[in-house]
Amino acid sequence: MKQILEYVWLDGYTPEPNLRSKIKVVDLEVNGVEDIPEWNFDGSSTQQADGNYSDCVLKPVRLYQNYSKRTKIYVFCEVMNPDGTPHTTNTRASIEDDKDFWFGFEQEYFIREGKHQPVLGHSNKSRNPYLGLEPQGKYYCGVGSNVVGRDFVEEHMQFCLDMGIDITGINAEVALGQWEYQVFSKGTLKACDDLWMARYFMEIVSEKYGYSVEYHPKPLGESQDWNGSGLHTNFSTKKMREVGGEEYFNSIFSSMDIRQKKHIEVYGSDNYMRLTGKHETQSINKFSWGISDRGASIRVPIQTSKEWKGYLEDRRPASNANPYNIVRVISETIKMANEINTTKNNMFSNVGMKQFDEIASKYNGILRTDELLSEYQNDSEYTLSNSVSHSKNEPITELKFDLNNIKRDTGTIYND
Numbered sequence: 001m002k003q004i005l006e007y008v009w010l011d012g013y014t015p016e017p018n019l020r021s022k023i024k025v026v027d028l029e030v031n032g033v034e035d036i037p038e039w040n041f042d043g044s045s046t047q048q049a050d051g052n053y054s055d056c057v058l059k060p061v062r063l064y065q066n067y068s069k070r071t072k073i074y075v076f077c078e079v080m081n082p083d084g085t086p087h088t089t090n091t092r093a094s095i096e097d098d099k100d101f102w103f104g105f106e107q108e109y110f111i112r113e114g115k116h117q118p119v120l121g122h123s124n125k126s127r128n129p130y131l132g133l134e135p136q137g138k139y140y141c142g143v144g145s146n147v148v149g150r151d152f153v154e155e156h157m158q159f160c161l162d163m164g165i166d167i168t169g170i171n172a173e174v175a176l177g178q179w180e181y182q183v184f185s186k187g188t189l190k191a192c193d194d195l196w197m198a199r200y201f202m203e204i205v206s207e208k209y210g211y212s213v214e215y216h217p218k219p220l221g222e223s224q225d226w227n228g229s230g231l232h233t234n235f236s237t238k239k240m241r242e243v244g245g246e247e248y249f250n251s252i253f254s255s256m257d258i259r260q261k262k263h264i265e266v267y268g269s270d271n272y273m274r275l276t277g278k279h280e281t282q283s284i285n286k287f288s289w290g291i292s293d294r295g296a297s298i299r300v301p302i303q304t305s306k307e308w309k310g311y312l313e314d315r316r317p318a319s320n321a322n323p324y325n326i327v328r329v330i331s332e333t334i335k336m337a338n339e340i341n342t343t344k345n346n347m348f349s350n351v352g353m354k355q356f357d358e359i360a361s362k363y364n365g366i367l368r369t370d371e372l373l374s375e376y377q378n379d380s381e382y383t384l385s386n387s388v389s390h391s392k393n394e395p396i397t398e399l400k401f402d403l404n405n406i407k408r409d410t411g412t413i414y415n416d
Helices: 123-127 150-162 188-209 238-242 246-258 260-265 302-307 323-346 354-362 369-377 379-383
Strands: 002-010 019-027 039-042 055-064 073-080 102-112 167-172 178-186 212-214 231-236 289-291 298-300 312-314 406-409 412-415
Touching: 002 055, 002 188, 019 039, 019 188, 055 188, 073 188, 102 188, 102 323, 150 167, 150 178, 150 188, 178 188, 188 212, 188 323, 231 323, 238 246, 246 260, 246 298, 246 323, 260 323, 298 302
Parallel strands: 002 073, 289 298
Antiparallel strands: 002 019, 039 055, 055 073, 102 178, 102 212, 102 231, 167 178, 231 312, 298 312, 406 412
């Protein structure tokens, strides 16, 4: 039986990779990803190899197909070196597969009339001063003359659903020609794979319409009074969903505050144009969290805040960000919060002073031992201060802690 396999992978372009694909026709029965053979490609044409040693290997990792129609199988792949090691551009290999870590990505984007063409719905009105564009307001979740591109958007949604991707919704966004879809997945790897393939299927559908999908976070310019495009990332771990507690969530907020720069570094190029502190964003140089606050770095859903169990929304990632990098840095920060929370709860028993410094260095944190002690000895003052909570973003006041009251005896901390 002839089977059409379309191999899909990420190239080596920076700051964000592009999607690539090629088709292989084989005579085999496919029951799972393990039945799909590896393949190779010319890495010198994708900025992943030199011409004198150009072969890169495609390692199948996940399949997408419409089981009701038995059409072609889309084979999502990692890029590997000929010796079987992950290629340097293979960001997927940098994260662990944690199936208890759930992610929901809100992918915003603009539709252009074509490559390097105006945003859909903007060209005629921009050229004709009598038509003009109304300010943003009516376009969000709009209908009729307040939206453009609905056929394209809904066809993409159906394509994803047919391929087994859990698209949980779509809506028109605040600018004309701007839309959003939401993808939910359980597991770190599956969440990222599904988003990349949802992007790929959108590229496929755009070929039919002659459109170009724009993922730049501020395509209409940072001086214009239009919202940019984000990739709001909703996440939860089993501990967040089932154990929770305000103290634990405060540890997460504190850890995210400490690692603010580490997150921003991988949250998409040109994100500074979008994260201005306006248009439902926090400043790129500040960190804040707030309950139901869409102007904060981290939005705490009202339902989560009621019992301090559930998910959080990181509103900082840009629409062009690589989800593997987002998941990796969030996972690292959650691990840091878990270790600090455990250390804090045990700090009066048998935890050595060196453990604080080890945690800080392990996750590229900036706090020293005395600073971490100060933070968690004064936990209620620190984590609930206006400088960190509820999006007020005032400078964090330096907390003082008398280290002379701490006795050191064979590496154990005691409190007088």
